[in-house]
Amino acid sequence: MSGSCKFECVTCTAPVNIAVIKYWGKKDESLILPTNPSLSVTLGQDELRAKTSVAVSESFKEDRIWLNGREESIESPRIQNVLKEIRRRAHKRSADSKGESKLFQHVHIVSENNFPTAAGLASSAAGYACLVYSLAKLFAVQGEISDIARQGSGSACRSIYGGFVKWKMGEREDGTDSYAVQVAPESHWPEMRALILVVSDQKKLVGSTEGMQTSIATSELMKHRINLVPKWTDEIIEAIKQKDFTTFAKITMRESNQLHAVCLDTYPPIMYLNDTSKLIIRLVHCINDILGVEKVAYTFDAGPNACLYLLEEDVPRVLHLVKHFFLPAQSNGQPSFVTGIPVPESEAFTSDISNIHLPQSQGAIKYVIHTKVGPGPQVLTDPQESLFHEDGTPK
Numbered sequence: 001m002s003g004s005c006k007f008e009c010v011t012c013t014a015p016v017n018i019a020v021i022k023y024w025g026k027k028d029e030s031l032i033l034p035t036n037p038s039l040s041v042t043l044g045q046d047e048l049r050a051k052t053s054v055a056v057s058e059s060f061k062e063d064r065i066w067l068n069g070r071e072e073s074i075e076s077p078r079i080q081n082v083l084k085e086i087r088r089r090a091h092k093r094s095a096d097s098k099g100e101s102k103l104f105q106h107v108h109i110v111s112e113n114n115f116p117t118a119a120g121l122a123s124s125a126a127g128y129a130c131l132v133y134s135l136a137k138l139f140a141v142q143g144e145i146s147d148i149a150r151q152g153s154g155s156a157c158r159s160i161y162g163g164f165v166k167w168k169m170g171e172r173e174d175g176t177d178s179y180a181v182q183v184a185p186e187s188h189w190p191e192m193r194a195l196i197l198v199v200s201d202q203k204k205l206v207g208s209t210e211g212m213q214t215s216i217a218t219s220e221l222m223k224h225r226i227n228l229v230p231k232w233t234d235e236i237i238e239a240i241k242q243k244d245f246t247t248f249a250k251i252t253m254r255e256s257n258q259l260h261a262v263c264l265d266t267y268p269p270i271m272y273l274n275d276t277s278k279l280i281i282r283l284v285h286c287i288n289d290i291l292g293v294e295k296v297a298y299t300f301d302a303g304p305n306a307c308l309y310l311l312e313e314d315v316p317r318v319l320h321l322v323k324h325f326f327l328p329a330q331s332n333g334q335p336s337f338v339t340g341i342p343v344p345e346s347e348a349f350t351s352d353i354s355n356i357h358l359p360q361s362q363g364a365i366k367y368v369i370h371t372k373v374g375p376g377p378q379v380l381t382d383p384q385e386s387l388f389h390e391d392g393t394p395k
């Protein structure tokens with residue numbers, strides 16, 4: 001428990017994950033049960049993380065939540081589902097012990113991200129994973145908790161683990177077999193890197209919850225996808241285990257393309273990719289053509305930002321080409337165009353540039369985040385890390 005609090009409190013961080021087999025579609029909206037399994041890579045928390053402090057006290061008059069500096073309604077059904085489930089499990093566990101009194105006290109929750117919220121950067125995944133992990137620590141809930149995170153936001157269940165993570169679809173109607181499992185730890189493939197190309201940091205036009213509902217209701221292609229995805233999931237898990245980058249990259253790109261084909265097949269159509277996203281896709285294929293094999297893979301969630309997966313040795317070359325074709329804006333307000341893990345100076349790759357016939361554009365990519373595969377949520381023991389003042393209000 002963090003020491004500076006005059007009440008019982010816990011502070012944790014949780015990572016972002018970017019799927020290579022996407023979750024798209026629910027068979028139960030309230031329990032958040034998916035229509036297909038999915039698989040993601042957990043990213044490094046130095047670059048992308050949610051941080052949450054949770055506290056209980058006799059003196060709190062009601063449950064309250066502050067997100068990124070603003071108080072929000074605690075009545076959101078998803079937050080309520082998470083709180084109820086944590087309290088239910090904690091109650092079950094402590095029924096015979098004395099630690100029960102705090103179960104009847106109110107909670108205060110403060111959470112913030114170190115990256116733009118709702119920029120299509122899986123902020124809800126990191127946020128709900130962090131909330132559930134912190135509450136589980138506070139109330140001493142043990143055992144599997146990814147199924148609780150799932151009830152906050154589906155993709156959040158995968159942020160409960162580090163490395164490469166599968167969300168098992170499950171078959172039971174009550175959702176008890178729909179949770180995340182680690183396929184390989186973050187240490188398994190240390191050369192794996194991610195470059196997040198931030199095309200837009202605006203809130204997305206069609207949220208993923210709404211988008212997938214419309215796809216399920218209207219897309220014919222969706223039925224085909226649901227049958228195909230389990231096979232791709234097994235194949236990519238095997239590629240990860242074998243560290244077979246080529247297979248990993250091919251499945252990742254085809255899977256992302258299929259998701260966006262389903263979006264276009266949705267009625268009315270949903271278009272998450274913009275012209276810059278499409279140019280990024282073309283650039284990646286040009287680079288792979290030059291290198292003679294798939295060395296870079298793109299994937300897009302419900303927005304125009306790209307996540308490129310590649311190996312460490314290829315980062316300087318790919319980044320050089322990204323910067324050549326997507327020149328930084330003159331003044332974009334960012335301290336630097338590329339943030340995150342430092343990249344060594346590269347040569348000019350002039351022959352690559354002359355072999356790639358694409359237009360150059362300036363300012364289309366706002367900035368790039370360079371990160372790697374990272375661990376799951378962490379408890380911060382330093383009291384300075386708490387997001388609470390001593391009276392239980394946010395700092």
Ligand code: DP6
Binds near residue numbers: 024124
């Ligand atoms: C495109 O987890 O945000 O990022 O369960 O409705 O909260 P809800 O949806 P959410 O959907 C994420 C969709 C995706 C693909 C993925 O991360 O697998």
